[in-house]
Amino acid sequence: MRLKTRERDGILILEVKGKVMGGPEATVFQDTIKEALGKKYKKFIFDLGGVDWMNSSGLGILIGGLTTIKNANSELRLANVTEKIKSLFMITKLVTIFDSYETIEDALQNY
Amino acid sequence: MPLKKLVDLSIPSSQDYLPQVDSFVEKLLKATKFPKDDLDDVAISVSEAVNNAILHGNQSDESKKVFIKVYLSKKYIRISVRDEGGGFKPERVPDPTEDENLLKASGRGLLIMQHLMDRLAFKPTSKGTEIILDKFCPEGC
Numbered sequence: 001m002r003l004k005t006r007e008r009d010g011i012l013i014l015e016v017k018g019k020v021m022g023g024p025e026a027t028v029f030q031d032t033i034k035e036a037l038g039k040k041y042k043k044f045i046f047d048l049g050g051v052d053w054m055n056s057s058g059l060g061i062l063i064g065g066l067t068t069i070k071n072a073n074s075e076l077r078l079a080n081v082t083e084k085i086k087s088l089f090m091i092t093k094l095v096t097i098f099d100s101y102e103t104i105e106d107a108l109q110n111y
Numbered sequence: 112m113p114l115k116k117l118v119d120l121s122i123p124s125s126q127d128y129l130p131q132v133d134s135f136v137e138k139l140l141k142a143t144k145f146p147k148d149d150l151d152d153v154a155i156s157v158s159e160a161v162n163n164a165i166l167h168g169n170q171s172d173e174s175k176k177v178f179i180k181v182y183l184s185k186k187y188i189r190i191s192v193r194d195e196g197g198g199f200k201p202e203r204v205p206d207p208t209e210d211e212n213l214l215k216a217s218g219r220g221l222l223i224m225q226h227l228m229d230r231l232a233f234k235p236t237s238k239g240t241e242i243i244l245d246k247f248c249p250e251g252c
């Protein structure tokens with residue numbers, strides 16, 4: 001997994017890329033979010049467009065991120081959710097848990 | 112149907128080896144007639160099985176190994192992942208799609224493998240747990 005952050009209109013965008021297969025990735029992800037919350041970011045977008053594939057560890061990372069963000073009274077939207085990830089959301093019934101948008105622009109609308 | 116063993120490898124119980132196992136299996140399958148569109152389903156499932164063998168089976172004890180074998184028949188590819196742990200009862204694993212489990216960060220690996228592979232079998236052996244993953248090649252392998 002590769003992780004990059006950028007800011008737009010005060011919103012923190014986390015770009016996730018590559019294969020998300022488990023290991024130290026979860027800690028890196030959590031640390032990035034906690035650091036951003038410490039900098040007072042209240043709105044987040046996870047950009048999943050560059051994810052080749054993810055397994056259940058990847059889903060766990062997304063859920064962990066959502067929980068941390070919500071516990072800090074902040075908000076999360078997902079963008080560029082690939083067909084592959086959508087089908088994992090269906091299988092695991094996580095589809096109702098996440099607020100998903102087709103593109104970054106869509107996710108930024110009324111945020 | 113005869114099964115041809117393509118590879119037999121073992122890794123220490125550390126997630127650091129996941130990327131190596133992944134690229135190894137991917138290269139191997141790319142050299143067969145296995146459909147490219149299904150490669151990710153297999154890669155995801157192998158990562159699930161190897162993670163479980165490392166974390167739950169061998170409990171990250173690096174002196175214990177995970178054994179990975181890849182087989183090819185005319186109709187399907189088979190991947191076997193074995194650990195040196197005490198085993199478990201798959202039917203006792205909680206359903207991750209129940210409301211009370213939905214926000215848990217883990218517990219979805221078996222469910223995902225069941226959906227992405229065509230056949231899944233668990234073999235408790237005297238030397239640990241073996242999980243067998245099969246995926247068909249619609250046009251032959």
Ligand SMILES: Nc1ncnc2c1ncn2[C@@H]1O[C@H](COP(=O)(O)OP(=O)(O)O)[C@@H](O)[C@H]1O
Nearest residue numbers: 163164167168198199204217218219220221240
């Ligand atoms: N190889 C294994 N050896 C022992 N227990 C296992 C093994 N594979 C799976 N399990 C058990 O099954 C449970 C569910 O596995 P899984 O669906 O992959 O979820 P997770 O790995 O996220 O806990 C694990 O928590 C563990 O208790």
Ligand SMILES: [Mg+2]
Nearest residue numbers: 159162163220
């Ligand atoms: Mg697992």
